[in-house]
Amino acid sequence: MGLAGLILRDVRKAFGTTPILDGVSLETGEREFIAFLGPSGSGKSTLLRIIAGLETADSGQVLLDCERIDNRPPGERGVAMVFQAYALYPHMSVRDNMAFGLRNARVPESDIAERIADAARILEIEPLLDRKPAQLSGGQRQRVAIGRAIVKSPKLFLLDEPLSNLDAALRLRTRVELAQLRQRVEAVVIMVTHDQAEAMTLADRIVVINDRCVQQVGAPMEVYSRPANRFVARFVGSPAMTILAAELVPGDGPAKIKLGDGSEIATRVARDGLPSGELEIGFRPESVHVAADGPIKATIILVERLGERTLVYCQLADGTPITAEDGGMSALAIGDKVSLAIDGTRAHLFGPDGTAFHASASI
Amino acid sequence: MRDRRSLSGFAFVAPFLLLYGFLQLYPLLRGIIISLRREDLFGGGHFIGLANYTELLGDPVFGQAVLNTLLVTLMIVPPLTIIALLLALALNNATRSSAIFRGLFFSSSVLSVTIVTLIWRFVLTPDAGLVGEALKAAGHAPLPFLSDAHLVLPAIAITTIWWSIGLPMILFLAGLQQIPADMYEAAALDRSSRWTTLWKITLPALRRTTLLVVMLQTAGQLQLFGQSQLLTAGGPGGASRTMVLFIYETAFVRWQLGYAAAGAEILFVMILMVTLIQYVTINRDSEGAR
Numbered sequence: 001m002g003l004a005g006l007i008l009r010d011v012r013k014a015f016g017t018t019p020i021l022d023g024v025s026l027e028t029g030e031r032e033f034i035a036f037l038g039p040s041g042s043g044k045s046t047l048l049r050i051i052a053g054l055e056t057a058d059s060g061q062v063l064l065d066c067e068r069i070d071n072r073p074p075g076e077r078g079v080a081m082v083f084q085a086y087a088l089y090p091h092m093s094v095r096d097n098m099a100f101g102l103r104n105a106r107v108p109e110s111d112i113a114e115r116i117a118d119a120a121r122i123l124e125i126e127p128l129l130d131r132k133p134a135q136l137s138g139g140q141r142q143r144v145a146i147g148r149a150i151v152k153s154p155k156l157f158l159l160d161e162p163l164s165n166l167d168a169a170l171r172l173r174t175r176v177e178l179a180q181l182r183q184r185v186e187a188v189v190i191m192v193t194h195d196q197a198e199a200m201t202l203a204d205r206i207v208v209i210n211d212r213c214v215q216q217v218g219a220p221m222e223v224y225s226r227p228a229n230r231f232v233a234r235f236v237g238s239p240a241m242t243i244l245a246a247e248l249v250p251g252d253g254p255a256k257i258k259l260g261d262g263s264e265i266a267t268r269v270a271r272d273g274l275p276s277g278e279l280e281i282g283f284r285p286e287s288v289h290v291a292a293d294g295p296i297k298a299t300i301i302l303v304e305r306l307g308e309r310t311l312v313y314c315q316l317a318d319g320t321p322i323t324a325e326d327g328g329m330s331a332l333a334i335g336d337k338v339s340l341a342i343d344g345t346r347a348h349l350f351g352p353d354g355t356a357f358h359a360s361a362s363i
Numbered sequence: 364m365r366d367r368r369s370l371s372g373f374a375f376v377a378p379f380l381l382l383y384g385f386l387q388l389y390p391l392l393r394g395i396i397i398s399l400r401r402e403d404l405f406g407g408g409h410f411i412g413l414a415n416y417t418e419l420l421g422d423p424v425f426g427q428a429v430l431n432t433l434l435v436t437l438m439i440v441p442p443l444t445i446i447a448l449l450l451a452l453a454l455n456n457a458t459r460s461s462a463i464f465r466g467l468f469f470s471s472s473v474l475s476v477t478i479v480t481l482i483w484r485f486v487l488t489p490d491a492g493l494v495g496e497a498l499k500a501a502g503h504a505p506l507p508f509l510s511d512a513h514l515v516l517p518a519i520a521i522t523t524i525w526w527s528i529g530l531p532m533i534l535f536l537a538g539l540q541q542i543p544a545d546m547y548e549a550a551a552l553d554r555s556s557r558w559t560t561l562w563k564i565t566l567p568a569l570r571r572t573t574l575l576v577v578m579l580q581t582a583g584q585l586q587l588f589g590q591s592q593l594l595t596a597g598g599p600g601g602a603s604r605t606m607v608l609f610i611y612e613t614a615f616v617r618w619q620l621g622y623a624a625a626g627a628e629i630l631f632v633m634i635l636m637v638t639l640i641q642y643v644t645i646n647r648d649s650e651g652a653r
Contacts, residue, residue, distance in 0.1 A: 054548050075554030087545035091567040100563070101553030148549075 004030040004065055005188050006051070006156055011060035013046055020046050022212040023060070028205075033182050033189045035203035039235065040194060044209045045160060048192045052081050052158050064188075065155050075104070080149035081158040085165060086141045088133040088148070095129040098148045105152075115151040122184060123147050139170045150185065159191040163198060178202060196236045200224065208232050230354035233282050239311060242288065242322045243350065246281035248274065254360075255349060257281050260318050263295045265344040268359035275351040282350060285311060287343035288324040290332065294339035298322060303332055314338065391631075398624035404614065408621065415625035425626060427601055428609035431516065435591075435605065436584040438520035439527075444576050447528055448569070451535030452561075465536070472529030476589030483522040484509070484594060509595050512602035519590050519603055526590075527583070531576040538572030539565070571645060578641035582634050606630050 005028035013021040021043045028034050036044040049055040051062055053074035062070040069077040080101075088097050095116060102112045120126045123143045133141055142162070149157055162178065163171045179202055182189055193199050199206045200220040208215040208223060208231075216228035227233035233241045248271075249256040255269045257279070265281065290312060298314035301321075310330040314322050324340050326332060349357040373380075398415055402408030419425050450468055454461045471479070486493040487508040495505030508518040542565065550560045588607035591597055597604035597612070604612075606626065614623035 052548075052552060054551065074548075074551040079552065081549070081552050083545045083549060085543065085545060087543065087549040089546065089549070089564060091570070092563075100550075100555070104554040104556070104559060 005032060006034075006190070007061075007063040008047075008051070009061040009063070011047065011050060011057045011062065013043075013050060013055065013057050019212055021050075021057075024209075024214055026207060026214065026217065028188050028190075031186060031188065033191070033202060033204045035199035035206045036190065036192045036209055037196060037199040037206050037236070038194065038209035038215075042210045043212050044192050044194075047209065048081075048158050048160055048190065051156070051190065052079055053077055075101075078155040079158060080152045080154035080156070081160065082142075082145045082149050082162050084161045086133075086145040088141060088144060090133050093130050093132060094125065094136070094144050094147075097133070097144060098151050101148070101152050112151075115153070116147075119147040119150045122150070122181070138166055139174065142166065142174060146181070153186075155187050157185065157187050157189040159189065161192055161194070163193075163195070175201060196238060200236075206236075208235065210235070226358045227348070227356050229356050230280070230282075230350045233348060233350070233356060237284055239285055239313075239323050241282045241284050241348070243280050243282040244316075244320055244322065246279045246349070248279055257344075257347070257349070259296070259316075260320065261296065261316055265342055265347060267344045267347045267349065269347070269349045269357045270360045274349065274357060275353075275355075277352040279352075280350040282348045282356075283342055283346065285323045285325045287346040288322060289341050289343070290324055290326045290330070290338050291341035292339060294341035296322075296340040296342065298324075298338055298340055300332055300334055300336045300338060303330070303334060305330070312338070314340065394624050394627055394631075397621055398628045400621045402619075402621040402624075404618040404620050411621070415622050416629075418622065419625055419629065424601060424604070425606075425609055428604045428606045429629075431602070431604055432585055432587065432606045435516050435520055435523075435587060435603075436581060438517060439523050439584045439587075440577060440580045442520075443524045443527060443531060443580055444573065446524065447531035447576065448535050448573070450528070450532045451539055452565075454532075455536055455539045465532075468532055469529035471526055474526070476526070477593060479522060479526045480590055480593040483518075483525070487518055487522075487594075510599050512599055515595055515599065515603040519587070519594060522590050522594065523584065523587065527580070531580065534572055534576055535569065538569045542568045574641060574644060578637060581637050585630065585634055585637070 006026070007028075008024055008026040011021055011024045013019075024043075024047060026034075036047060038044040046055060050057045050070075053069070053072065057070060060070070061068055064078060069079070089100065092100065098116050098119065099112050102115065107115075116129070117126075120129055123146060125140065125143050125147060128136060128140055128144070133144065136144065142165070146162075159178075163174055166174055175198060182202070191198070191202060203220060205217060205219055206223050207217050208228075210231050216223055216232045218226075218228075223232060223236050227236060227241075230243065234243065245260055246257040247259075249258050249264060253271065255267050255271045255274060257265045257267060259265065259281070267281070296316065298316050300312055301315050302313040304311040304313070305328075308328045310326040310328060310332070312324045312326050312330070312332055314324055316322060322340065324338075332338065345359060347359075351357070399410060399412060400408045401411045401414070454465050454468075474482075484492075487495075489495045489505040489507045489510075492505075494508070498505050506514060508514045546564055546568075547560065550564050555563065586607050587605050588611065591603045591605050591608050592611070595603045597608050607630070610623045610626045610630070613619050613626060
């Protein structure tokens with residue numbers, strides 16, 4: 001159970017009259033990797049900084065390992081942070097960068113040397129220990145920043161957009177390394193990111209934050225396949241889920257939906273729980289296929305060839321955009337008229353307030 | 364083709380080169396030539412080689428002027444640098460009062476030397492001046508700042524520090540603004556005390572700014588002139604005569620243009636040396652950091 005991890009209780013924060021966080025609560029497991037995922041301005045970085053002690057919450061509690069830490073200064077919380085721009089001390093060598101926090105904490109020098117040697121071995125930065133940050137590449141600085149966090153053996157790692165300053169190739173490699181590193185550290189790891197692929201691949205659980213609130217907390221595939229609401233459905237997954245206006249066809253059994261162009265889709269969403277009022281239906285590209293006998297007519301506006309599959313961006317007769325998938329060797333071209341078949345069993349419905357309804361597992 | 368390209372290159376830098384040559388190089392060369400001649404302000408004169416220089420080296424008045432200049436520079440530069448740094452550290456925040464104080468401390472820099480010396484004459488005058496009254500109130504005899512040979516250089520130094528505090532303060536503030544905020548956040552997470560943060564983060568980051576301030580001020584104060592001319596006219600008994608004042612008096616009071624030019628060349632070499640030290644130190648510094 002999450003008692004030994006990080007606990008947030010009703011954390012609130014406003015800058016002046018602008019609310020930033022509106023009562024955030026969260027409990028993590030003992031060695032869990034959590035991703036705070038949200039668009040910029042969602043409050044996710046502020047939440048991370050409140051946990052680190054770089055911002056103070058207006059109200060609420062932060063507990064780590066069953067102790068309240070929100071009233072302690074940043075250095076005494078048992079927390080280490082890797083900054084987005086690394087924040088290495090430019091005039092200190094890599095070794096001194098890593099030793100700085102330990103010396104301030106009056107750790108014996110022999111102990112410091114041992115910890116730095118260990119971290120340097122794990123991160124493969126041993127040859128760099130006597131260099132200055134300016135003499136390092138972006139990826140090397142990243143490792144040093146992680147090393148500076150590791151040597152403190154914190155109970156909680158905070159990573160602020162750790163991959164955003166790296167180029168694409170290095171980002172993928174570092175992502176793998178972070179995943180491996182994660183197996184070695186005995187701590188909760190919290191990573192802030194706006195990149196859903198990073199969150200999906202690294203985290204045990206994703207905390208989707210938007211509009212000052214936690215929108216959903218769940219394992220990556222849970223957030224992907226059963227998004228709590230319209231925002232999560234659109235934000236997680238790339239390309240984004242297609243969402244269309246829908247009308248409930250009266251009848252029995254699972255909800256049947258009529259689209260704007262008159263075509264009907266049988267879903268597996270239970271009819272009972274659905275709210276009255278306007279509905280929307282959403283499906284991911286992988287449940288929309290180009291098929292000669294498909295009931296839905298559309299015009300192609302963009303074709304994206306990804307190799308193993310092809311993404312086809314289309315427009316329905318009434319102008320609404322829809323994203324479909326085709327095989328890797330697809331011969332489709334922009335301007336083609338195509339027919340689309342929608343796999344209604346994997347469709348999601350959204351109520352007027354954005355709440356999502358999913359296929360019942362029992363059917 | 365290549366000639367045309369280099370020609371058009373020269374055309375682009377020509378305006379600068381002409382101005383630079385006319386306003387900087389020509390006077391410099393002309394000064395060197397004059398310093399090798401016995402020359403009067405009203406024409407006439409002849410080449411005498413290094414005679415002006417050998418005479419200067421034996422001239423006790425010039426010797427004292429050099430000594431005075433070095434002393435007053437030493438009295439000004441270290442305290443000026445430290446005070447400017449402390450002010451910058453204290454005023455490096457976004458509050459309204461800091462903005463007001465930044466303006467106040469900088470305001471003295473916009474005054475002309477005449478106003479500055481006028482103000483400080485009032486402050487330093489023994490019988491009615493601010494300092495004199497303060498000393499009297501404390502039961503102490505007022506000090507004759509401007510007529511005591513031992514007090515006159517410190518008095519000029521204080522006046523100069525008050526006058527020139529603005530620029531170094533702004534330079535330090537600019538240096539402080541360059542330190543990224545996340546550096547301090549990292550230090551906070553590293554349990555760094557305020558004192559440790561100042562010594563290990565802030566001051567090392569200000570190294571180059573400090574060097575710049577010290578060198579600029581040294582080069583500037585070696586040319587100190589107006590304060591000593593207007594406060595004391597170099598007195599009492601030459602105790603506050605600086606090198607530039609000596610050069611000025613020689614050229615425009617005693618009309619010995621060649622002799623004055625030789626003094627100016629010696630000052631030029633002194634300032635050049637200070638600048639070279641700065642250049643070498645900064646270059647070595649940046650090689651070490653990168």
